[in-house]
Amino acid sequence: MYDRMVVIALSKSKKSDVPWQRVINRQGMITIENMGVTKDDQVYLLRKEGVIVAEVDGNFVINLSEYLVDNELLR
Numbered sequence: 001m002y003d004r005m006v007v008i009a010l011s012k013s014k015k016s017d018v019p020w021q022r023v024i025n026r027q028g029m030i031t032i033e034n035m036g037v038t039k040d041d042q043v044y045l046l047r048k049e050g051v052i053v054a055e056v057d058g059n060f061v062i063n064l065s066e067y068l069v070d071n072e073l074l075r
Contacts, residue, residue, distance in 0.1 A: 021045035030060040 021042045025031045030039050030046075030053070043053050043060050054061050 021049075024062055026064075028062040028064045030062075 020032070020037075023032065030042050032039060032042050039060055046053050046062070051062060052066065054063070
């Protein structure tokens with residue numbers, strides 16, 4: 001539910017004003033859809049910022065613990 005709310009909010013904003021590429025789900029997976037951009041675009045921008053993005057089983061994944069995110073808070 002929150003994923004949809006974030007996507008709706010981002011779609012109504014100017015992409016240049018909001019760091020949309022930083023939006024990932026609680027498992028650390030890239031899930032941007034229907035925003036006129038591809039997951040590859042998001043991966044490119046994240047890697048440009050220095051974020052390590054791995055590809056696992058066809059999905060792009062970020063290790064949230066590497067970026068000081070407490071996964072318990074996301075449950």
